[in-house]
Amino acid sequence: MSKKVIFFEVQGGSDKGPDGYRKDTMPMVHALERRGYAAEVIFYDFDNQQAIFNYVLAHGIAYVSRINPGNLKHESAYFSMLRQLCEEGIIAMPHPDAMIGYGAKDALVKLTDTSLVPNDTFAYYTIKELFENFPSSLAKGERVLKQNRGSTGEGIWRVALVDGGQDILHTTTKIKCTEAKDNHVEYWELGEFMAFCEKYIVGDNGMLIDMPFLPRIKEGEIRLLMLQDRPIHVVHKKPYDSEDAFSATLFSGAHYRYDQPEQWQHLVSSFLMQLPEITQLLGGYDLPLIWTADFILDTTSDGHDTYILGEMNCSCVGFTSQLELAEEVAEAIISSILAAHTSIA
Ligand SMILES: Nc1ncnc2c1ncn2[C@@H]1O[C@H](COP(=O)(O)OP(=O)(O)OP(=O)(O)O)[C@@H](O)[C@H]1O
Ligand SMILES: [Mg+2]
Incomplete structure (x- = not known):
């Protein structure tokens, strides 16, 4: 047999x-x-x-x-x-190491030398690193903090200063935090919020990714469904239309549209061109059978559209629809x- x-x-x-x-x-x-x-x-x-x-x-x-x-x-x-x-x-x-290499959120940090991830994207593995580095990155602009575990927007926080234009932040600086799970807003003092975030860092595979908030998320997140090295389907996820909403999850009210890869030629061709380098930077494993890469639009310093990678999923991607x-x-x-x-x- x-x-x-x-x-x-x-x-x-x-x-x-x-x-x-x-x-x-x-x-x-x-x-x-x-x-x-x-x-x-x-x-x-x-x-x-x-x-x-x-x-x-x-x-x-x-x-x-x-x-x-x-x-x-x-x-x-x-x-x-x-x-x-x-x-x-x-x-x-x-391969299990491919699942870990492509799927963990700190894959982003390994790709900062490519145009897909902003240079000022960081990973914190200890609460000390968070306290030492997050205040200075937040002083430069609005951020998104992402936990590694969990999904559907839980522990993904958009963080902004309540009073902008401060160069030096303190533990008592007031911040506005919006969670991607449901776009709800909480106001915190910076020090207390960082202490609250310790739960995302402790334990197996705990970490926080700190990346710039990309305001063009309003135009939607673009998910490429990949079959090994080939995009086979696209989901365009537009967040709910309100001031604070930035989440592309269905639960938060985002609107989904299903497209063909041909409708996203610019994104698809630039991603495929960089795929061999990405594979190398993430450990050189064979690409997963079914996986996804999520992108958000950004604008380069010379005014062109560019696509930023928000995350990849590769351990249990489905295609039920x-x-x-x-x-x-x-x-x-x-x-x-x-x-x-x-x-x-
Ligand atoms: N840098 C960013 N700028 C703006 N919005 C962002 C950024 N990163 C993430 N988001 C928004 O937050 C949502 C949740 O983030 P992300 O997809 O990284 O987390 P997740 O909880 O692992 O979600 P998933 O269920 O898709 O695995 C995204 O779908 C997107 O709408
Ligand atoms: Mg996501």
Whole structure:
């Protein structure tokens, strides 16, 4: 019997369809089967990790990871199982280190030498670094502080001075903070707010990214859905139209429009041109099977439009609203298997 493409999921959770799987998983399984490839979904479970590992080693040729590792109680055990499977020659979609390298928010800081990320983008891994550096970056202009964990805008704060034009800030300086989760506003003293942010920094993968606030977010955030090195779909997310709103999440009232990559030629071609350099700067791993890159418009000093990268997601990207893409995804999985086998032969 031919070896299988294994899809890893977790049991339960709000993203599952009536069959218990993510709604876009079985379309991929069936698309592979129609092309003569066997495929199977396995629920990852820490208590059965050894049995799962043995099964995949015996019956698998490749895995597709469809789990948000941040939601796993045993994230590092899952990653180490994937790493071992890679070492045993199972084709990785993606490699766990690629998930970490592309998906963590500090990927942005590794890309400041490209035109995609402003030079004054910083990562803080300790509360001391935050206290030492954030006041001076905020003195120069409005900022966005981003936690690494979580999603849908939680712990993503737009921070502005209540009274602009201050060169030196103090712990008592008044600031206005808007959270991307729902665009709600809170007024804080700078020192107290930084102390509150400690919860984003402590613990596994804790960090805060400090980047300039990009006012052209009003025109929308542009998400490229990527299939390895190819954009296959675009979502244009326009924040709710109010003074403080800057969030592109649906929950906050943003409006979504679905476009074709051809409608974003300038963005697509400049991003693809820089993709080899980005891959190198982020560790040189094969690009994930399905991933996203989010962009916000900015203006260069000579008045041209430029696109700034806001974040990448690559550990559990779905495409439930475009299930027809399952065919293209299956083709890409098969190409990767064939390519790996040609290079081994
Ligand atoms: N530098 C910025 N300037 C303006 N707006 C920003 C900036 N960075 C982020 N935003 C806004 O905040 C939102 C949330 O930020 P981001 O996407 O980084 O966080 P997230 O919580 O990880 O979201 P996701 O659910 O997309 O993974 C973005 O969708 C965008 O609308
Ligand atoms: Mg986002």
